[in-house]
Amino acid sequence: MYTVGLDVDTHSIMKIAGVIALKKYKNLPLSELLCGGEGTNYFSSHYISSPSPAPGWRGGPRAEIKDFSGLPTIHPGNSIEKISDHLKKHEKPSGEAEFGYYLAGLIEGNGYFGNKGLEILFFEKDITLAYYIKKRIGYGSVYRIKDKRTVKYVLIHPAGLKFVLDLVNGKFLTKYKIYQLLKHKYDKKFDTIILPPANFSLKTNHWLSGFTDSDGYFSISTPKDKFTKPYGDIRVRLRFVLGQKDPTILKKVKSEFGGYLYRFKSTDNYLLNLSSFSENLKVIEYFDKFNLNSIKYLAFFKWRKAYRIVQRKEHLTKKGLSKIKLLGKSISELIK
Numbered sequence: 001m002y003t004v005g006l007d008v009d010t011h012s013i014m015k016i017a018g019v020i021a022l023k024k025y026k027n028l029p030l031s032e033l034l035c036g037g038e039g040t041n042y043f044s045s046h047y048i049s050s051p052s053p054a055p056g057w058r059g060g061p062r063a064e065i066k067d068f069s070g071l072p073t074i075h076p077g078n079s080i081e082k083i084s085d086h087l088k089k090h091e092k093p094s095g096e097a098e099f100g101y102y103l104a105g106l107i108e109g110n111g112y113f114g115n116k117g118l119e120i121l122f123f124e125k126d127i128t129l130a131y132y133i134k135k136r137i138g139y140g141s142v143y144r145i146k147d148k149r150t151v152k153y154v155l156i157h158p159a160g161l162k163f164v165l166d167l168v169n170g171k172f173l174t175k176y177k178i179y180q181l182l183k184h185k186y187d188k189k190f191d192t193i194i195l196p197p198a199n200f201s202l203k204t205n206h207w208l209s210g211f212t213d214s215d216g217y218f219s220i221s222t223p224k225d226k227f228t229k230p231y232g233d234i235r236v237r238l239r240f241v242l243g244q245k246d247p248t249i250l251k252k253v254k255s256e257f258g259g260y261l262y263r264f265k266s267t268d269n270y271l272l273n274l275s276s277f278s279e280n281l282k283v284i285e286y287f288d289k290f291n292l293n294s295i296k297y298l299a300f301f302k303w304r305k306a307y308r309i310v311q312r313k314e315h316l317t318k319k320g321l322s323k324i325k326l327l328g329k330s331i332s333e334l335i336k
Contacts, residue, residue, distance in 0.1 A: 080277040080311050083284055087301065090291050092132070093206045099136055100167035102206035102293075106133070108172055108249070109214025113180040117156035118164060123335070124149040126294040129213065137163060162190050170195035171207065174248045202256050206290045211249065213294040216242045217335070218303040220328030222321065236315055236324060238306055240274045240283045257282045280307055295334050302327045 093099040107113075111120040118140075122130045130142045130153045139160030143152050155161060165186060172178055178194055181187065187194045202208045219239045240259075244250055247261060250272040254261055259274035274283055284307060287300050306327045314320030 080307070081281050082311055083281070083288075083304070083307065085308060087288065087304065090297065092291070092293060093209075096167060098206050101171055102210035103133070103164065104168040104171035105207040105210025105212075106214050107168060107210075108174065108177055109211045111177070111214075113177060113184060113186065115184045117154065117161055119155075120153045122151050122153065123294070124151055125334070126213070127151045129294050132293065139163075158189075161186075165190055165192060171198055173197055173199075173207075173252060174246065176246070202253060203286060208253065208286065209290045209292055212242070212287075213292055213296055215244065216240065216296065218296065218299045218331060220303060220306050220324060220331060222325055222328070236306070236310055236321075237275055238280050238303060238310075240280070240303075242272045244270055246270070257286070299331045299334050302331050 093102040107118070107120060110122070111118060120130070120133065124144070127142065127144075130151050133153055134140045134142055137155065137160050139157040140153055140155035143154065144150075145152055155164065165181070168177075169192065175197055178197065181194050186192075200207075217240075219237075219241065221237045221239070223235055223237060242250055242253060245268070247263070247270040250261055250270050253259065254272055257274055258276065258279040259272045262271045262273070263269070264271065274280070284304055287304075291297060292300055306324045309315055309320050309324055309327075312320075315324055
């Protein structure tokens with residue numbers, strides 16, 4: 001189902017995303033799922049999600065889709081900035097403040113506040129992450145969704161909901177989760193003021209780590225083209241990709257990390273692609289500090305290893321290039 005080095009277009013993005021709705025939405029038409037009716041912001045493999053619409057929302061600004069073949073890549077002759085060969089021991093968010101940022105990013109990517117409580121969807125291979133969230137909150141249940149490669153964390157206990165609200169309030173970047181909280185009167189239920197969208201630097205906390213565990217992915221490809229003939233027609237492309245129905249978060253990521261933002265007209269989805277050396281470096285520096293907690297941590301580790309192969313110029317050899325291709329294949333296998 002997944003192709004290593006696939007150049008992204010509308011069809012391939014939806015193929016990678018593999019839309020899966022919650023069981024109770026299984027009879028909704030695909031068009032309604034993609035357009036984001038309330039509660040339909042659950043997209044499998046956590047790569048593209050659609051926020052629940054606030055009143056009067058008509059989507060983001062229009063942008064023309066561009067050709068992905070022109071994206072920045074690492075040519076064999078290029079030198080890139082060095083990173084350490086050593087990755088520090090994996091660490092989960094420490095303290096309530098950092099866990100709150102991580103949880104806010106996770107919920108903004110694949111969570112939903114309903115009348116009865118909070119639901120967060122996870123890829124089936126991330127069931128340990130779902131149980132970790134349950135343990136940190138102290139309440140809730142984890143369920144496998146029948147006939148879907150998805151698990152769901154459900155929280156309805158009042159004490160747990162109050163704890164979550166205290167953790168994430170003031171840490172959402174868009175209005176959609178805030179709208180859900182207000183619609184279902186969480187402010188009155190828990191006697192608190194629901195704060196407006198925040199504006200903090202993504203590089204200072206775990207928010208983007210949580211969002212990426214919901215809505216991001218890494219890929220490695222070695223495309224051929226006429227411009228790389230002096231190097232045997234091979235380039236190395238390392239991509240970090242985020243997808244959303246609304247471009248607000250993607251624009252913020254772009255402002256701090258760079259990348260190319262695209263809109264797919266047929267689905268009205270947005271995609272942010274980071275693939276230049278400088279962008280790769282920023283992504284690595286961030287996730288080295290604020291670790292991922294899903295299987296994407298393993299994907300990032302392999303992706304980072306490919307960057308190290310290039311920085312040592314080992315990709316100029318047949319053996320080194322073969323290592324990079326195997327790393328790309330193994331990342332693809334993680335999300336099968």
